[in-house]
Amino acid sequence: MLSTTDRPGNVSAGGTTVGTKHTVVSAVESPVVRWVLSKPALGGTVTSTATVRAAIRVGAGAFVPVTFDGQPETSFPITASGEVVIIESDPIPVTIPAGSEVTVNVWGNSDTGGAVQVSPNTWISGVDPGYILGGQATVVDSTYSTGLLKPSMRPAAILGPGTFPSWVLTGDSITMTSNSHLERWARGTVRAAVKSAMGGEGWYHYPAVFNQRLGQVLPFGTHVLSAMGVNDVNTSAATAMQNAVSYWQQIRSFDEIEQLIACTITPCFVSSTDGFTTLEGQTPATNNRPEVNAWLRDGAPLLSGVPSPGSTDPATVRIGQAGHPVDLLADTSSVIQDADDTGRFRVDVGPLGGDGTHFNSAAHDLISGYLASILP
Numbered sequence: 001m002l003s004t005t006d007r008p009g010n011v012s013a014g015g016t017t018v019g020t021k022h023t024v025v026s027a028v029e030s031p032v033v034r035w036v037l038s039k040p041a042l043g044g045t046v047t048s049t050a051t052v053r054a055a056i057r058v059g060a061g062a063f064v065p066v067t068f069d070g071q072p073e074t075s076f077p078i079t080a081s082g083e084v085v086i087i088e089s090d091p092i093p094v095t096i097p098a099g100s101e102v103t104v105n106v107w108g109n110s111d112t113g114g115a116v117q118v119s120p121n122t123w124i125s126g127v128d129p130g131y132i133l134g135g136q137a138t139v140v141d142s143t144y145s146t147g148l149l150k151p152s153m154r155p156a157a158i159l160g161p162g163t164f165p166s167w168v169l170t171g172d173s174i175t176m177t178s179n180s181h182l183e184r185w186a187r188g189t190v191r192a193a194v195k196s197a198m199g200g201e202g203w204y205h206y207p208a209v210f211n212q213r214l215g216q217v218l219p220f221g222t223h224v225l226s227a228m229g230v231n232d233v234n235t236s237a238a239t240a241m242q243n244a245v246s247y248w249q250q251i252r253s254f255d256e257i258e259q260l261i262a263c264t265i266t267p268c269f270v271s272s273t274d275g276f277t278t279l280e281g282q283t284p285a286t287n288n289r290p291e292v293n294a295w296l297r298d299g300a301p302l303l304s305g306v307p308s309p310g311s312t313d314p315a316t317v318r319i320g321q322a323g324h325p326v327d328l329l330a331d332t333s334s335v336i337q338d339a340d341d342t343g344r345f346r347v348d349v350g351p352l353g354g355d356g357t358h359f360n361s362a363a364h365d366l367i368s369g370y371l372a373s374i375l376p
Contacts (some may be wrong), residue, residue, distance in 0.1 A: 005348065007322075020103070022101070024100050024160075024349075025101070026160075026192060027095070027096065027149055028158070029264065031091070031096060032088055032159045032160070033054065033066060033157075034086070034088045034089075034156050034158075035155055036086060036089040036156040037084075037227035042168065046280060049076070050108055051075040052061065052073060053107045053108075054066035054103075054106045055073060055105045056102060058094055058096050058101075059101060064093065065106065066190055068087070068089060069090065074087060086216070102158060106155075115351065125266075125319070156191050156216065157220060162192065165191065165192070165223045166189050166192045166194075167192065167222075167225060168214065168217050168225070168230050169182040169183065169226065170196050170213075170224060170225070171197040171198065171227035171228055172228060172230055172231050173358065174198050174227065174358055175227050175359070176195075176198060178257050179361075180195075180197075181332070181363075181364040182225055184365065185368040185371040188368060189372050196213050196295045200231060201228075202231030202232040203243035203246070203247040204243045206246065206247045207246070208251060213284060218224070221254075222257065222258045224260045224261065226248075226261065226262050228263075229244070229289075232265075233289045234288070236294055239290060241309070244300070245300075245302065245306075252315065252325045259327045259328070259376075261326070262326045262330070263330045265295065266333045266336060267284065267333065267337050267345050267353070269285035270282055270283065270343060270344060270353060275353075276345050276347065276352060277350075279338055279342075280328055284343025290341070290343070291309070293341070294309070298318070299318025299319040299320070299328070300324070300326060300329070301317070301325075302316065302318075302323075328374075330371060330375070332367045335367050350362060
């Protein structure tokens with residue numbers, strides 16, 4: 001828990017101060033903190049103006065004030081949902097050693113008394129408490145709180161020069177969950193990574209939300225690990241496949257991206273009568289997942305850019321071949337599904353099913369270990 005003396009600057013009464021912790025993989029000189037905001041203020045209106053201040057601490061050191069164009073704070077109009085506000089700090093006069101934990105405190109207020117805008121990836125109450133230090137949106141200084149706990153302004157990235165791969169982790173609510181398998185893999189293998197995931201979203205949401213999601217982080221990445229597809233299983237298989245291709249192509253439209261890794265669709269919308277302890281007690285949902293996964297495992301064959309399941313045409317391209325947007329498939333579903341791929345969760349290592357879609361911590365660990373064994 002942060003001390004009440006850690007407020008960034010002499011803030012006025014009102015507003016909310018929150019702290020987030022970040023692990024920096026490589027040594028960075030004079031880092032820049034970047035915020036990507038795309039939702040209106042909680043308690044504010046689209047006509048409000050938000051004012052923010054920030055401070056950064058490396059390890060247990062002193063907090064260093066963050067400036068914006070040489071000023072101790074910055075203000076911006078609170079936009080309608082879907083519009084994007086980008087805020088970048090000036091280079092901050094600190095050195096961050098490799099592996100250091102960095103704390104970023106942000107105070108924000110709006111002229112209507114609400115909290116400032118939230119990041120494009122919000123949190124799921126009771127499922128994803130990890131975005132804000134200390135619990136589900138812990139307010140650093142309750143004296144300067146509007147009362148309701150809010151995510152407020154979580155930084156999207158801490159930026160600095162580097163010559164190593166920088167990973168963008170994408171997905172839906174399974175990935176959005178704090179300490180998901182993608183994050184466990186990134187931390188366990190010491191990768192520079194940023195997560196861009198939103199509950200309920202799938203391939204079909206793009207390109208509509210691309211600007212406020214991936215479009216804001218891809219310019220700083222070199223590799224993408226994508227775990228989409230669960231929310232696309234209730235369309236036709238052909239539609240899901242085409243939406244996947246469009247999504248992949250959008251990612252590869254960024255010249256910075258050197259490699260794209262896609263994942264198979266994990267078991268989802270499965271019910272269980274016994275807490276996922278037996279296969280017999282599980283009832284898988286009827287959806288397009290088997291067809292889409294079969295297409296993915298066959299290399300997601302494309303003919304003239306169009307999904308072509310089972311194609312034997314010599315002009316067909318598959319994952320890893322020139323002309324295909326995906327470089328590698330991670331068959332994450334095979335790690336936690338039953339051996340016959342019936343849509344049920346395996347039970348030989350204990351129950352994994354969670355709520356039938358959002359699998360439990362043991363399953364996240366299994367997939368993380370699998371990713372560590374196959375990814376470059």
